Amino acid sequence: MTARNAEIAEAFNRLAELLEIEGANPFRVRAYRNAARTVAELPRSVADMLAAGEDLTALPGIGDDLAAKIREIVNSGHLSLLDEEQRKLPKSLVELSALPGMGPKRIKLVHDQLGVGSLAQLRRAVDSGKLAGLPGFGPKSVEKLGEALRQHVAGPRRIKLVDAADAGEALAAYLRQDRSIGRVEIAGSYRRRKDTIGDLDILATSPEGGKVVQRFVAYPEIAKVVSKGTTRSTVILRSGIQVDLRVVEEASYGAALHYFTGSKPHNIAIRERGVAHGLKINEYGVFKGERRIAGRTEAEVYRAVGLPYIEPELREGRGEIEAAETKRLPHLVALADIRGDLHAHTNASDGRNTIAEMAKAAKAKGYAYLAISDHSQHTTIAHGLNPRRLSRQLAEIDRLNDEIEGIRILKSAEVDILGDGQLDLPDAILDRLDFVVCAVHSQFGLAPAKQTERIIRAMDNRHFGILAHPTGRLINERPGYGIDLERIIRAAKERGCFLEINAQPERLDLDDVQGRLAKDIGVKLAISSDAHSTAQLDFLRYGVDQARRAWLAPEDVLNTRPWDELRKLLMRR
């Protein structure tokens, strides 16, 4: 996604928010939200598409009107309708929708009745007791809102998938200890393996929902029970993670799992499809009139609307339903397809383990090869290797390859791309490696055009093999350095270079949308753990997750191949 796209999506989302507060047609509001999502997830810049004379109405959810509005933003930097709305209602009003319990109706009410137009003003209305006089705001509502305002200061953060896994699997295990509970599955964006999740959604089956809810709210790690009924409950864990539980009967398991896995756009599309088939789909099943005709498994639900099973990672409303209709769903890469790891560190640079320990751990995972790719000299903070030290490491790898059976240790290095696009190690030593991983570790602030040039210039070096963590983003910490990723991918294609999906949980770089862009352009990707210890080799799984979300099949991934085949792909000299 480019900055321009983000700006357009932001404008549409703001507009949707304001229109909703005004009580506009909810479907019109939805149209703006859908369009915002479409634009935000587009890997290409809509400005470029316009410049190339492409028809934006070909994009899903973009019609003549919204295409014209995009054009207006691109050309003028403004959206007149948004400006107009913001004259009617204060800009800061949309901040209120971040508070739980504050929907459009209540926002409009506090604005019209009390003149509240911002979080600060709402806080004053709560503190002064004015809010309590409003219809619909009883003592509990006011108290909850006060609490929400106090907590809001910290701001909501998305939870990294790896952290969600720790919290969610422990809670699921706790529920599974109760033998009266049938199945326990973590659904939601966790099951879709999104790089970050907003909250955890847990589905359980039981004929007695109330009992499951009782056990759920008794979980020791709970800080606060937000709601609890006989079929659902919401709690906040001590870690701050919100968990929603939903209980259904076994016969509804598939329908409920489908519903609770989402995504929302995917579910809406499937339900609309159901309506077209004369069916009603909800979390209890697929119904023809009063009769349930499907719902025990997810496959049944899809079959009922004439579709093959769609993997959770694809359920983002990004064309998966159309692909399923035309039998063009990809056969997704799986962890079991991975034959080796192409990016790992040792204690020679900033890793924890020796080459031998790393190799044995990789062998234990069933890998056929493991590349040792320690940092190069420029990354002093990670104790990067100079030619002399790397040369010694290569000799040791030769020795270990003779000694350790059943795995091949590949000679590599994570070589810095210097500010001018030169590689940080001389050709003489790079010649002796099996392949070279290249990465940017400095000067993140270069202007996008320069940063892009820098990387492409590095690719001109015949030793350049795989671009590691291509955008440099760190989840929740920093955005990527500004680059024109599409240009870089095209440059890689021309030169026979590759890009990486870095599986470190705080990186996941390339992400799903970017990975799909690479696939569409025709550049294969490495899925690499970038492990800094033997335990971190397991991170590769998170890379596979993102690859699946990027629609990648085994043939799109470098390290699904045996080394003999891979070697030919990586060879450029």
Add this chain to the structure above:
DNA sequence: GCCGTTTTCGGCCCGACTGTTTTCAGTCG
């Protein structure tokens, strides 16, 4: 505002929980 396996007009997914209500609106997922 979008869009077409009933369609170029008239639809647009569906249900649970809470709080403040005397039967339901608002919010959320």
